[in-house]
Amino acid sequence: MRRVTKIAAAGIASAALALTATACGSSSKDSDTTSGSSDSSKLKVGVAYDVGGRGDHSFNDSAAAGLDKAKADFGVEVKELTAKTSDTEADREQRLEDLADAGYNPVIGVGFAYAESITAAAKKYPKTTFAIVDSVVDAKNVDSIVFTEEQSSYLAGVAAALKTKDNKVGFIGGVDIPLINKFEAGFRQGVAETNPKIKVTTQYLTPGSDLSGFSDPAKGKAAAQGMLDNGIDVIYSAAGSSGNGAIEAVAGKSGAWAIGVDSDQHEQPGLAKYKDSILTSALKNVNVAVYDAVKSVKDGAPLTGTHAYDLAKDGVGLSTSGGFIDDIKSQLDEAKSKIVSGDIKVKTTVK
Known part of the structure; x- marks a missing residue:
């Protein structure tokens, strides 16, 4: 696994697509959305949003913009799940495990609330690359994404x-x-x-x-x-x-x-x-980070370790x-x- 601190140029270009945060969510309704035709040869990307999910005009929508760009550029298959305000730690962990079980890789947790559940899921699924936004998880198969x-x-x-x-x-x-x-x-x-x-x-x-x-x-x-x-x-x-x-x-x-x-x-x-x-x-260009995470797995060199997206790098x-x-x-x-x-x-x- 490689540790990278430089933001990929392609990811920077996606900053303009930040359409809508953690700083976090909007509704308490759970969602289950799959986009892209099912094809075993396609990269399958699983995303677990924070409360509010796609459509919050803020944090989650920024992540969604990066996902949309990755889908457009790489033709990936995407499954999106959204947290509820009533979620327990077990609920969050189950959401991540459901994605990993179904072969989604990478699996991205949007929001610090997924830190504990990604820690557990990453241990159970060592061959799956996980990413977490707004927290640091010390595991060999996790891309920890933080911002200044x-x-x-x-x-x-x-x-x-x-x-x-x-x-x-x-x-x-x-x-x-x-x-x-x-x-x-x-x-x-x-x-x-x-x-x-x-x-x-x-x-x-x-x-x-x-x-x-x-x-x-x-x-x-x-x-x-x-x-x-x-x-x-x-x-x-x-x-x-x-x-x-x-x-x-x-x-x-x-x-x-x-x-x-x-x-x-x-x-x-x-x-x-x-x-x-x-x-x-x-x-807070979460879209850039999400795009970078997906691209790295597609390229066969998954990002792992902690990556700080700061002002100098237009993060x-x-x-x-x-x-x-x-x-x-x-x-x-x-x-x-x-x-x-x-x-x-x-x-x-x-x-």
């Missing part, structure tokens, strides 16, 4: 600081866990180092033990509305499909901006009526759709350059 979310969030903080008119910005986290804390830490630092006079207000929708904060648009909308009522005019949400509700609330207030997450939410058809209120999105970044940040491009480019060079060290925790 704090770096794109720093840039989102710079953009928020330069666009706020009232010097009040907000951060909405779906679930209070270390992964989402990285988003908050980077955002806060970007704001503070651009304009220390700006006040940042943070609200998490649920505690770490309750993952429903990633799939409750109504709760995201209520949180954002509360911030807007208190004079906050730029809101960054890292909350899966709950963030869709926050974007809806922001669109209802003239002069306010929403910052999307994981995929380019300005370009999501399901959010089209709110796109003029989406300043930018902190991209994370900011979207420019809508042209709303064109006027601050020089400041954002300068911040990006300093992060890449190491002149700016972005924190991963708030404290």
Whole structure:
């Protein structure tokens, strides 16, 4: 098995296909979808999505975009399963084992919640290549995919600081866990180092033990509305499909901006009526990583080990759709350059 840290050029090209996150999910409905004609000679790719699955306009949809590109480029057969909010560890493990049993290889778990189940499944199926997004699993047949979310969030903080008119910005986290804390830490630092006079207000929708904060648009909308009522005019949400509700609330207030997450939410058809209120999105190119994982197996050299997708490799970044940040491009480019060079060290925790 080889360990690779460089993102394949072909994968980078797929970043433009990030159509819609962990930062995570949207509905609690389980799904079972197979696409592509059954052919024993075809590569069979199994994907286990986090809560929300395909159609969340965020994290899962970014993964789905990479899968779609792999299907188009390689003609792979695909089976997609989706987690439910009520899932137990046994449910997640069974989902992965069902895919491996059916001959799907690679099997990709989208979201940190699959870490324990992939650890178990990888041990039972040593000839199957597994991949996990947003966590690290120490096994010889696992590709652990992680992102420097704090770096794109720093840039989102710079953009928020330069666009706020009232010097009040907000951060909405779906679930209070270390992964989402990285988003908050980077955002806060970007704001503070651009304009220390700006006040940042943070609200998490649920505690770490309750993952429903990633799939409750109504709760995201209520949180954002509360911030807007208190004079906050730029809101960054890292909350899966709950963030869709926050974007809806922001669109209802003239002069306010929403910052999307994981995929380019300005370009999501399901959010089209709110796109003029989406300043930018902190991209997390899960599509690139998923495409790379599939391609590596197709090429006969499966990626294993830990692979970090960072700002220097375009694994994370900011979207420019809508042209709303064109006027601050020089400041954002300068911040990006300093992060890449190491002149700016972005924190991963708030404290």
